[in-house]
Amino acid sequence: MSTLQDFGQYETAWCPGCGNFAILQAVKKALVASGLSPHQLLFVSGIGQAAKTPHYLNANVFNGLHGRALPLATGAKLSNPALTVIVESGDGCNYGEGGNHFLAAIRRNINLTMLVHNNQVYGLTKGQASPTSQKGFVTKAQPGGVLAQPFSPLAVAVAMRAGFVARSFSGYEEHVTAMVTQAIAHQGFSLVDILHPCVSFNKLNTFTWYKERCEKLPDDYSPTDWEAAMKTAVKWGDTIPIGLIYKNEQPPYEENFPVLKKGPLAKQGVDKKALQDIFSRYL
Amino acid sequence: MSTLQDFGQYETAWCPGCGNFAILQAVKKALVASGLSPHQLLFVSGIGQAAKTPHYLNANVFNGLHGRALPLATGAKLSNPALTVIVESGDGCNYGEGGNHFLAAIRRNINLTMLVHNNQVYGLTKGQASPTSQKGFVTKAQPGGVLAQPFSPLAVAVAMRAGFVARSFSGYEEHVTAMVTQAIAHQGFSLVDILHPCVSFNKLNTFTWYKERCEKLPDDYSPTDWEAAMKTAVKWGDTIPIGLIYKNEQPPYEENFPVLKKGPLAKQGVDKKALQDIFSRYL
Amino acid sequence: MTTKTLNIVIGGEAGQGLVTIGELLAKTLVECGYEIVVTQSYQSRVRGGHNTFTIRTSNAGLAAPQETIDLLIVMNEETVRLHREELSKNGLVVTDSSIKIDAIPCLGVPYGELTSRRHENVAALGVATFLLGLDKTVPAQVLERKFGKKGAEVMAENRKALDTAYQWTSDKLAQARPEALDFLKLPETKRQSPRLILNGNEALALGALSAGVKFCSFYPMTPATSIAVTINQYAAAMGVVVEQAEDEIAAINMAIGAAFAGAPSLVTTSGGGFALMTEGISLAGMTETPVVVMLGQRPGPATGLPTRTEQGDLELVLYAGHGDFPRAILAPGSVEECFHLAGKAFELAESSQGPVFLLTDQFLADSFRAVVPFNVDELCSVQTGTDPSPAQSPYRRYALTEDGVSPRLLPGFSRHLVIADSDEHDEDGHLTEDLEVRVRMVDKRMKKYARLKNEVIPPSYLGAEDPELLLVCWGSTQGSVVEAAGALESAGRKVGVLHFAQVWPLVAQHFVEYLNRARQVVAVESNATGQFARLLERATGLQIRRQILRYDGLPITPQTILAALKI
Amino acid sequence: MTTKTLNIVIGGEAGQGLVTIGELLAKTLVECGYEIVVTQSYQSRVRGGHNTFTIRTSNAGLAAPQETIDLLIVMNEETVRLHREELSKNGLVVTDSSIKIDAIPCLGVPYGELTSRRHENVAALGVATFLLGLDKTVPAQVLERKFGKKGAEVMAENRKALDTAYQWTSDKLAQARPEALDFLKLPETKRQSPRLILNGNEALALGALSAGVKFCSFYPMTPATSIAVTINQYAAAMGVVVEQAEDEIAAINMAIGAAFAGAPSLVTTSGGGFALMTEGISLAGMTETPVVVMLGQRPGPATGLPTRTEQGDLELVLYAGHGDFPRAILAPGSVEECFHLAGKAFELAESSQGPVFLLTDQFLADSFRAVVPFNVDELCSVQTGTDPSPAQSPYRRYALTEDGVSPRLLPGFSRHLVIADSDEHDEDGHLTEDLEVRVRMVDKRMKKYARLKNEVIPPSYLGAEDPELLLVCWGSTQGSVVEAAGALESAGRKVGVLHFAQVWPLVAQHFVEYLNRARQVVAVESNATGQFARLLERATGLQIRRQILRYDGLPITPQTILAALKI
Numbered sequence A, B: 001m002s003t004l005q006d007f008g009q010y011e012t013a014w015c016p017g018c019g020n021f022a023i024l025q026a027v028k029k030a031l032v033a034s035g036l037s038p039h040q041l042l043f044v045s046g047i048g049q050a051a052k053t054p055h056y057l058n059a060n061v062f063n064g065l066h067g068r069a070l071p072l073a074t075g076a077k078l079s080n081p082a083l084t085v086i087v088e089s090g091d092g093c094n095y096g097e098g099g100n101h102f103l104a105a106i107r108r109n110i111n112l113t114m115l116v117h118n119n120q121v122y123g124l125t126k127g128q129a130s131p132t133s134q135k136g137f138v139t140k141a142q143p144g145g146v147l148a149q150p151f152s153p154l155a156v157a158v159a160m161r162a163g164f165v166a167r168s169f170s171g172y173e174e175h176v177t178a179m180v181t182q183a184i185a186h187q188g189f190s191l192v193d194i195l196h197p198c199v200s201f202n203k204l205n206t207f208t209w210y211k212e213r214c215e216k217l218p219d220d221y222s223p224t225d226w227e228a229a230m231k232t233a234v235k236w237g238d239t240i241p242i243g244l245i246y247k248n249e250q251p252p253y254e255e256n257f258p259v260l261k262k263g264p265l266a267k268q269g270v271d272k273k274a275l276q277d278i279f280s281r282y283l
Numbered sequence C, D: 001m002t003t004k005t006l007n008i009v010i011g012g013e014a015g016q017g018l019v020t021i022g023e024l025l026a027k028t029l030v031e032c033g034y035e036i037v038v039t040q041s042y043q044s045r046v047r048g049g050h051n052t053f054t055i056r057t058s059n060a061g062l063a064a065p066q067e068t069i070d071l072l073i074v075m076n077e078e079t080v081r082l083h084r085e086e087l088s089k090n091g092l093v094v095t096d097s098s099i100k101i102d103a104i105p106c107l108g109v110p111y112g113e114l115t116s117r118r119h120e121n122v123a124a125l126g127v128a129t130f131l132l133g134l135d136k137t138v139p140a141q142v143l144e145r146k147f148g149k150k151g152a153e154v155m156a157e158n159r160k161a162l163d164t165a166y167q168w169t170s171d172k173l174a175q176a177r178p179e180a181l182d183f184l185k186l187p188e189t190k191r192q193s194p195r196l197i198l199n200g201n202e203a204l205a206l207g208a209l210s211a212g213v214k215f216c217s218f219y220p221m222t223p224a225t226s227i228a229v230t231i232n233q234y235a236a237a238m239g240v241v242v243e244q245a246e247d248e249i250a251a252i253n254m255a256i257g258a259a260f261a262g263a264p265s266l267v268t269t270s271g272g273g274f275a276l277m278t279e280g281i282s283l284a285g286m287t288e289t290p291v292v293v294m295l296g297q298r299p300g301p302a303t304g305l306p307t308r309t310e311q312g313d314l315e316l317v318l319y320a321g322h323g324d325f326p327r328a329i330l331a332p333g334s335v336e337e338c339f340h341l342a343g344k345a346f347e348l349a350e351s352s353q354g355p356v357f358l359l360t361d362q363f364l365a366d367s368f369r370a371v372v373p374f375n376v377d378e379l380c381s382v383q384t385g386t387d388p389s390p391a392q393s394p395y396r397r398y399a400l401t402e403d404g405v406s407p408r409l410l411p412g413f414s415r416h417l418v419i420a421d422s423d424e425h426d427e428d429g430h431l432t433e434d435l436e437v438r439v440r441m442v443d444k445r446m447k448k449y450a451r452l453k454n455e456v457i458p459p460s461y462l463g464a465e466d467p468e469l470l471l472v473c474w475g476s477t478q479g480s481v482v483e484a485a486g487a488l489e490s491a492g493r494k495v496g497v498l499h500f501a502q503v504w505p506l507v508a509q510h511f512v513e514y515l516n517r518a519r520q521v522v523a524v525e526s527n528a529t530g531q532f533a534r535l536l537e538r539a540t541g542l543q544i545r546r547q548i549l550r551y552d553g554l555p556i557t558p559q560t561i562l563a564a565l566k567i
Ligand SMILES: Cc1ncc(C[n+]2csc(CCOP(=O)(O)OP(=O)(O)O)c2C)c(N)n1
Pocket: A047, A048, A049, A050, A051, A065, A066, A089, A090, A091, A092, A093, A094, A117, A119, A121, A122, A123, A124, A125, A130, C219, C220, C221, C222, C248, C272, C273, C276, C303
């Protein structure tokens, strides 16, 4: 059991008006709603504006390398499955530099919650295109506009039948809270792609732009229908669906390791009897 | 114009019975059918058994690093778009080590032909699981069987609306030839995932196993219908569809660069007048 | 002519427009004929925090930053708090009059009364123009060039802000503090013929363009991003393909592919990104593909201090890649050298058919200087590949030659087929398991060092014939070391400076005499362990016992050196 | 007791089962009481090509491979062609009688008549058993252990093939070539108490298990794969999670995550894969996370010769990662040392809270030897993390301490929160832009070298007090260098051998005397440029003028050294 206060209140290095503030607040609320205490949590992030988030709340934190939060979190989870492990980073970090790990994490269905602050731009490095930037988006580094198709994390995740695939928008703090809470509760890999404005570098996908388009999924939407989910996942236009798009219950990866049933690896000693048996195989 | 003889006949380092032989032969036939001469072609490969293929035919070749064929090919294509660039490597190389480049190449829609020899195993390193290995597949490195879901390259490629997405099977040499020929003709990114048996390390997905399952798409199948393609792309069971699953005509990436209209970069000198103008901006 | 040197610091939060004031003032100073050295200090955030834009200026030659502050233009109170200790004896703070400062000389400007919020930075320029005694028409022209295109109205507003602030300062100081006026007034100087204002990264970009770079791949990383971004700005005009890659591994492999296909190719990155390219570097070495890597250093390990400066990646670059193969490493000491060595890097990459590195750092990357314009007609660009016409069939990409360099045909430009392989290969480029061929190929590759050594830039030496003290440095610290040496000379000591603009390969004959001759040798570097000193020891067998090392993320200044030497 | 040493080479194509014969024969020899040194040579392909499995054996101690062949058991004609020049004076070829060989001593075995195709390798074992004069019951027991579980029938068939071939050889030689018999017959030796037969990689795996490895991530790469695969074989029994990662970058980051969460963690790779981990190494350095990396070296650059041996990655490992931070590098010289240093690596990683490397190579990885069983009770395993109970709140992960090592709490094991950061950070682990803190943190990290230096394994010295010739070596070449030194001693020269099982950090006092005392120092290494010699020069300031380098992909043998020294 915890309260909002348990997660602290810190000064941030974000720009006034940035969507990250709302996400931070929603995450704290979700942690309270999940009944988790700071010491049970491990936040793992990469590098970027979003990746600073874990520094702004009380928890165990590993702020790792740009793009490498997922494998680091995977190692930590496989070392101590009792930890609730949350990966929190930006679109560039997770879908650009870290794209290969995104695919692998989905395939493993490891029980991590992946929160992607998706502002469709590289914020911290001052405004280059990210994999989710729209075609034609003009930046200093892309003076002729972005030439590639944007990456659709949800389409790929649903195509790969990821465990839990959701989208939210920082403008709806309660919605973010709900999605994050559900994602944490989900046993297996869960992705929440959270759209949010970058007031400094993305003048195209602004708060209003998102607000006008983001639309909650209808109440009767069934996230277990893969075909419908696939169609929903690729929707991106005048309306952008937000909510739990797809869900697929499978045993999480860590349950495949009988040794992890015995608790965290750090507490498991060396079984000298077993070791002796192994040696004797080489006699 | 070329003949089969132009592409030579070499001794290989493959195991007798390996599916790579048929693919090599089919590729040569496709080159002839495409009317390409050896010097117009650049084959780029990574490292693995499949990645040796370009050494066994006459063409320009860059046999690069494990997993890095796609970016290398992208650089070459953007340097000289007149080259027909074909990427040829294994499932481990392209979907494992090189997964992030696979996503990026699709997003760019760069005009490369990507031939993946998919034997669902790491052949050259003697039989570890690859990203396409089936769940439960037992190897020396996975004594308890593979724990993750297999990667479905076609599902991801179609979900991302890749330009040309096909599957073939080395047991049907003519089919491989046809798919590769069409892929070369396609202007934009094209993927042909070619299933083939590894007689040495994959005792599960054998020639017979594939033969019993691979089924050509019906004549009336329309590869431009995305929803149908998505359903087809995820089919993997008692029947495995082979053929052109999805096609999506978009201008290829290299056409975005006006400078490439003037020919290969190697032949473009330094425009001193333009340079002088640039200098004067800093006065 | 008396010389005067002033250090002007503009400080505030990120996003407060201090870079705008700084750039306008720097331009004004240069047009008036002064020299400048800009140092930018900022944090890894987009808004807030504490940033400075520092212009050191003089009517005499200048190549180093300075630690004390003569004029401090502040956008917030915090800046005063953080820098008040650094003010020189007559140092003056210029601030908004709403900010109350005590116990130090201060000029409170009522910006709110003089102009609108949007024009406060131009007003600050007006204040500085008066304080420094500059010709008022110059900043007006500078503004004209910057805002002229935006229409007469915009221009008029800016002009008004400038004039009003200038006039206010004049009136105010006439009554109140004329002594400050004198201290800050720059001596008159000759207008020089027009000079370029470039920072290190811009100079690298222009140097690469001049040398004929045709392909540039990168993944954004401070402080290297602006090299690629600057090239991209001119990509259409100069016929270059610039590609932001999905990651650094893609960036280096793309560049290798592009170079193989004939484009002079460049990759820009910083230490962490370069670390990811290590395997690719080895590929360039093995396949003998020319590729230039420009690395903007910042403090490590890992993410470290992303926006600060350091010279900590020398050993990383020297030993990057598994296996032995030749390479060259350049390290420009000034903005001008950035331009020229960018060209040299492309030449060396092509002539040695392998990777060539250029090490810069955040300090130099962001440091604006005034540079005499380059003569376009004298600039040479690199020729890629070998003429295919005399080649025999079958063409052998890795033919064994006297000097290890084989004719490099480009694929698709003739009927000859070009085969490159990351495995050990035979002369024809196909993979081999013949272990005698292996030995010949290693020897062939290593032979290319002879050619690289022939083309080495020897270190520059400045100072007395028989110095009692020899200061050894490399890369961006040159200006500070030279200035420190000058100060020591003035104090009566015999000092020499040996600066390496190329740090690998080293040809001991070029400089060992200097090391031997000096009574004491001191290495000066921006890193924690003296990486270059170690390399010199390796190359000469001589021990360099004393080192001045700075690794707090700020550039080495003349003061750093003098203080360490306890002068 | 006379000593005799024989070199037995079994050669043929990949897939012809020569490893099976080799392993059976090696086991037989060890059980009979002989020493063995196995060398495996194979190509980067699965079938075909040319492979050998070489067993050097003796009734005396033995630690090196040999180049001449005394008994050549061939599976195809090509093997004869490739190796006939290497046969010793009385060397004998054993071949299928269908293969016709001229002008060299040869025993044609009619395998087809003696047994079925499937049992030819057991028949070859029978022939060898007779030729070497071994007790016939021993290979029978070896077969029993290998095939016994497959049922009486299988066993009987194998037994029959063995006996028939043994008998046939006995009959044949009795009439035809008794002199060959004498040459190949091994002197009788005492049966020893049972010994383990391990190759280098197996010993590393068992060493890691004994030390308490709990997490191992890897991406397959020759010659390192079998370390992780062996650990995985026992993962369930020993409580280890072994994970094949999607790439090497994932592998190192997973290991760091697992180690942070408390598991003693290991990554295995080769040079090319390690190159990709460079950034991750820097992360381990910055976050002070213990992680062990075992690197199986093979010839580079790039893909190089994937199945051959080299010692070319020393500098890569020493300088991997941007920025300065401490590390240790171990390099076992024997299979036994592989076992023990695996344990040492985990200890050092935990005590210094950072990356520790162990360098092996293809030669050692694949080289089987007989090893006296380890005493399980004497083995210590590593303790991870610090007891949280005395920790103050708020816990500071990077608290500044005397020796730079901070108490390392594990996340989730107490109410204390553990914060690790790849940016420069404060004592509490949160990122900082305070440049004074930066300096303190660099100093803190570098201080840990003192602890590492205290725990250094000094090089081992063997030989005369005042040698005229000192051979310096590291890692896997130890056996060959010691044997070469022995030969030189027998020829009347005074020789010493200095072997480094730890190559970083180096404590000059441990060995500089040896270097100074010797008239001539010669470094022996398997790489093209003498990387370790360079490192010794760096550490001592002494120049090592003579080097014996081998870089054709084969291991250094005593003959390599003797030939180079022209003895
Ligand atoms: C290996 C490496 N490459 C590049 C960088 C530079 N870098 C830091 S953050 C960042 C982009 C961040 O974008 P995103 O993940 O979208 O986060 P945001 O700042 O937008 O929240 C980059 C390229 C780095 N730190 N490390």
